[in-house]
Amino acid sequence: MIPHQSQPKLIAGNANLPLAQAISRRVSMSRGMSVGLVDARVERFNDQEIFVEVYENVRGEDMFIIQPTSNPANDNLMELLIMADALRRSSAQRITAVIPYFGYARQDRRAKARTPISAKLVANMIAASGIERVLTMDLHATQIQGFFDIPVDNLYASPIFSLDIQHKFGKKLDKVTVISPDVGGVGRARELAKRIGCALAIVDKRREKAGEVAEMTVIGDVQGQTCIIVDDICDTAGTLCKAADVLLQAGAKEVHSYITHGVLSGPAVERITNSSMKSLVITDSIEATEPVKKARNIRIVPTAPMFAQAILNIWNGTSVSSLFDHESLAAIYEGTY
Structure with missing residues (x-):
């Protein structure tokens, strides 16, 4: 001791x-x-x-x-x-x-x-x-x-994210679905969905090589739902932005993302700014660059x-x-x- x-x-x-x-x-x-x-x-x-x-x-x-x-x-x-x-x-x-x-x-x-x-x-x-x-x-x-x-x-980070989600979407949680951007992240998404009492869906992706996504399929019903994508790392944001597009094509009302570590390298900030996502929420585990701080649809929660x-x-x-x-x-x- x-x-x-x-x-x-x-x-x-x-x-x-x-x-x-x-x-x-x-x-x-x-x-x-x-x-x-x-x-x-x-x-x-x-x-x-x-x-x-x-x-x-x-x-x-x-x-x-x-x-x-x-x-x-x-x-x-x-x-x-x-x-x-x-x-x-x-x-x-x-x-x-x-x-x-x-x-x-x-x-x-x-x-x-x-x-x-x-x-x-x-x-x-x-x-x-x-x-x-x-x-x-x-x-x-x-x-x-x-x-x-x-x-x-x-x-x-899921307990912090659940507090933020309840604050932002508290009156319409019955219309929220938590999304795992791949099969490997289902455990993380299920934990958050359980915390806030929401449904769960999966975007299944088939990757041909690193940094490139060939095909995506939505597993679950997202029609008319506010979708919240949950993941641990966002690097170049290619997968994230494409997942948002696929969800909207599947009938989602709007898409938000909660990512623990905003690596956000290369074209990531530009992609997110121009994407169909309403917002990306990251933690301050990595110091935000000036472009990240200035991005209109990126928000940082404290750890x-x-x-x-x-x-x-x-x-x-x-x-x-x-x-x-x-x-x-x-x-x-x-x-x-």
Whole structure:
């Protein structure tokens, strides 16, 4: 059992400073005292080598590194590993990596011969760096938790999305259908549909090669319904925009999307802006670019309240799974909706 220090210690890399600062503010509110980010510099030499220097004493402290491994994935991953090494060599008592978006998660199996399982390699690197626990959200494949030989707490965005959906569509939930954009995501969509008491349908897709969708079929009745597509990652948005078109052709009244991680690379923002979707809701697990912030039909919901409470629960040695409960989360998000 780790003895409780006066407060948890938070430190952040450069991947998503706004989220780290929001988590810090939330932890401070809950603790009734200032819990700022540990003063440190994370920078690059001229040859792009990453250098970390921690300016505060962290000996015997319970440290939380807030660092999604989003684009540029390799740089942000190396920042995380080097920060962990710096803290371990500075005698931190425990190091927890808070990784809101876990990069390389889509490489979780060998789909073809002579290909890597990069998610397992990244898990090995994280454990070898001295990190003793991982806190993340909506892993692309839940079995990735088993790639780690250290504890992994995987939070879910569906409770946050259910609060938002009930706020936006509360008076007409009987006309809402939750959509899984593929067969593999049915579990995620079913969980959200169950939370808000709505019907479930599936868009079955046949993919010829990565990034290209050949054919889509709607399984289920969406006639006259407000359809809400639910998924964990939106990258180039090609599949998402085509799914919206297919649903409207099948008789849907309108289409909205709730996606946990807005990777939104390449032409994604332009595609979404010009698409038939009424809105795309993403979390702030990945720092939004200026085009994303300015897009008329993209909205961002905060994850800081959930991550701050999860950090406090880990620090206190209490249950993290309590955050999956609607009532617990509603209390944390009180005033937001």
